[in-house]
Amino acid sequence: MPESDDTQTLARLLRSRRSIRDFSAREVPAALVDAILDDARWAPSWSNTQPYKIAVASGALKEQIKAQLLARYDAATKAPSGGPLDKLGALLTREALPDGDFDTRIEYPAELTPRRRATGFGLYATLGIAREDSAARSRQMRRNFEFFGAPVALFVFVRQELGAYSILDAGILLQSLMLAAQARGLGTCAEGALATWAGPVREAFEVPPNHKLLCGLALGWPSEHAVNAYNPGRVNVAEMLIPEKRD
Ligand SMILES: Cc1cc2nc3c(=O)[nH]c(=O)nc-3n(C[C@H](O)[C@H](O)[C@H](O)COP(=O)(O)O)c2cc1C
Numbered sequence: 001m002p003e004s005d006d007t008q009t010l011a012r013l014l015r016s017r018r019s020i021r022d023f024s025a026r027e028v029p030a031a032l033v034d035a036i037l038d039d040a041r042w043a044p045s046w047s048n049t050q051p052y053k054i055a056v057a058s059g060a061l062k063e064q065i066k067a068q069l070l071a072r073y074d075a076a077t078k079a080p081s082g083g084p085l086d087k088l089g090a091l092l093t094r095e096a097l098p099d100g101d102f103d104t105r106i107e108y109p110a111e112l113t114p115r116r117r118a119t120g121f122g123l124y125a126t127l128g129i130a131r132e133d134s135a136a137r138s139r140q141m142r143r144n145f146e147f148f149g150a151p152v153a154l155f156v157f158v159r160q161e162l163g164a165y166s167i168l169d170a171g172i173l174l175q176s177l178m179l180a181a182q183a184r185g186l187g188t189c190a191e192g193a194l195a196t197w198a199g200p201v202r203e204a205f206e207v208p209p210n211h212k213l214l215c216g217l218a219l220g221w222p223s224e225h226a227v228n229a230y231n232p233g234r235v236n237v238a239e240m241l242i243p244e245k246r247d
Helices: 005-016 030-040 059-077 110-126 134-149 164-182 199-204
Strands: 052-058 152-159 187-191 211-220
Touching: 005 164, 030 052, 030 164, 052 059, 052 164, 052 199, 059 134, 059 152, 059 199, 110 134, 134 187, 134 211, 152 164, 164 187, 164 211
Parallel strands: none
Antiparallel strands: 052 152, 152 211, 187 211
């Protein structure tokens, strides 16, 4: 059966989207951000409840949030016990104690750890950072809180009471935002790291009660930096499928 234009376009967008971790300084016109949001709002959700809200920061407001997040990151990584740290799990100093709505310090099950490690090591190798260079790894981690130089930062909030399914709905929204941006030549990076501290975002926006900060999203024009071509790959379909029981 010949593939339709839609099939080819969607496959290309899905397969070529990469997390962008270095953005050019070029601004993103507000109308373009609006167009992305206008497409992404068509994401499906359970009972069409659309149990999420998005805060969009650019310009001076984005700079204010960035400065506050960086101050917290710097305070956290100057912990006298640890020196330069590269893991959010180590952010334990009093003044930089995470105040996020969700715990971003996730313990991964053993079977997923190799994927996580391979992705991290591949990223650092692309950046020319040696595994044992914890100071350089910390500098790279710090870039999360600068939104990797993106001119726009989005923050996705979900209704707390709805539990797993509101988070599932928000995930579909997140991918819709990323693909709507990708289709326009823009780049994105989903950033769970941006949920570590909710205070700076709550200070900048009228976040409705019961809405919890789930994830951030950096948005802008990809730079030419090699990091943007880093592709950690995926397991193949056979590895993703659950086999039938055999007796
Ligand atoms: C929910 C979510 C949170 C993520 N958080 C971060 C993050 O905090 N920092 C980061 O550099 N990448 C983050 N990523 C990007 C993933 O590392 C990336 O999607 C994955 O390695 C696959 O690479 P690709 O997006 O380039 O295909 C996140 C992705 C998702 C979906």
